[in-house]
Amino acid sequence: MKPSLHPSAKPEKIKDGSAAVTIYVDKTELRKGYRLVYWHGRQRIRKYFGDYPSAKSEARRVLANLRAGRVEAATANISDLDQLGRAKRTLAEIGVSLEKAVHDFTHAHKLLAGRNVPSFVQTQLERIGSIRDASVAQVAEEMIADKTNRGRGQNWIKDLRNFLIGTAAPRLKKPIMAVTLEDLEETLTKYSGRTRNNKISFLVQLFNFAKGRYLPENEKTVAHKLDRDAVRPSEVEIWTPEEAKKILDTAHEDELGFFAIAMFSGIRTCEICTLDWSQVKPHSDPDESHIEVKAAGSKMKLGRRIVPILPPLAAYLNKIKPPKSGLIIPNMRMEKRMSEMGIRSKIAWKKNASRHSFGSYRMADIKNVYQVAEEMGNSPAMVKKHYFQAVTKAEASKFWAIRP
Template sequence: MLEPFGLPLVTAVEEYVQCRRKLGETSLITSVDEHVRRSKGFTTGVLISRVIEEFLAAKKQDRMSTHYLKSLQSILKQFGQALPGEIARVTTQQIDAWLRAGDYSAVTRNNRLKRVKLLFGYARQSGYLPKREPTAAEELKHRKQGDTDVGIFKPEELELLMRAAPAALIPVLAIGAFAGLRAAEIARLDWSAVDLGRRIIELRAGQAKTASRRIVPISDNLAAWLSPLERQGLVVPEKVVFVKITKLAKSLGLEWPHNALRHSYISYRIAVVQSAAQVALEAGNSPTIIFKHYRELVTKEAAAQWFGIMPKTCTSTL
């Protein structure tokens, strides 16, 4: 009976005993039948590294933004290094352990899980996992996120910061505070996208976090701060500018809350226009998030003061 397989009797017995130990009371033939059933319709033995490579290539072909691709690559590379085996053998418990290994906030952990779920969904679609079964990643639920504490600057704090800032720091401060662009979006922004004549900043698909084109209005005071500057090439020629800004704030005795300029802009802007939908469109966010976290944080008077911060050579039109 063993002759067609070229196995000696002792090898067959050893393998059988190992299987019985692992299966306990479960029948060996039942387990084999189940494995054969599950294996039909998908390719076994595919390594996670291969799936990640194919998945990233597909997303690049879909013309996703550079920022999104870098984030995706960073997270999935860490995942692949932690679990280098076959994707079909990865368990829910292993993914959960990987997520808990780092001291991440609920938001960060959910973002990491979201990307892993995308990877496993692609693997199932590509025939590397059973079609009719939930993936190991899908079994995990996102952590509950509490309400976000939105830290913002007061108008007098921003004015102190901008008056003390050298010209090299003004573009980041002004565009962040009066247009609400994310730091990463400002870092990718070219001056050709800043149209002072039409009073708009055009974020192209590859520059915006959401990988979709966005038009942001330029306020009177933002135009006043940007007009005297030499506007060629990248708005931020070197990333050290962001470090210098936080150091400047610290030297002035100012705390720098997370995403302070963007949070401040959204808070003051919604107090002016009174429309979560409009601000969401300008900021590249959802109306639900805008309404939940930013509504009624500041008064109209404070908003007028914020958008009335002008260079010393100008006066506000508000």
């Protein structure tokens, strides 16, 4: 078939503003048809066509692209355009733009230092199995709900939530799978010593919970790679007999029961908060006089224990004349009450000092690690570590002589 020639068979220059292309007619034995010629900077571009309409159509397309500054599109050949069309049709099936696909692939190629991207992705999919993506906040909420359902203590749950949801999640706004060691270190920047170690324990529990759900089951997580601070054992703080007496003398009527039980029984604050007066059972026979700490109200649900009502506490209970039932501290925020007590008594408040005082003075009095451990709901090793030889026998005598 003879090519469709331009009627004049002369070069045709087509212009659009400063952009111009020229169509030449080729009549040699080697080439017959139309040649499209234009300049791209200092480079002369030539394209060949067998018929005039195709050359003219391409001339208009090139002019439009040159005019709009789309030089790459203007200089593309038919093969380039075919590849572009096929690529766009393939990407349309998954709803991804060509620009994003090229950006993501190039980024992945650089990260993998030239390794085969599809092969690497396949290997990773086989490694992670069917685990799903989830943000740190989502995993934290799931873990907190799980721990709550399993009966963990309210104070522990509160501390866990404050750190994971209040501090960690806002700084780790990414899937838990993507969290790095550097991310966790940045989250822990403001913590040190025992506090840092406690926060690391929370993170380790979070990442352990995510295993098999959102992280590979059998791999060491980034949380397990965090270094803990070396912490020197600290001396426990206790009340002197004089401070203990002043605190009890300063206590209001509705809080005296709490402070007396905390001081002379060693029961934890969180345990006293769940105590009912029906569990406090004074008796004329000292061996029968006791407080029952039920398993449901004990720390970590360690089990029921019987705590003796010793003479100082018996004296204060006799003064209080408590009811037969009802919560010992109904509707009280004891942390606030303890802070206010420090102000009223003009004594710097020491955290857990009442429990530590009981342990220290009780050990000095009876020198029986196992009995004190049982009464306090603690391990013998912990009792010996903190309370053995903490006070003298004379100081203990003064403490146990306190009365209203």
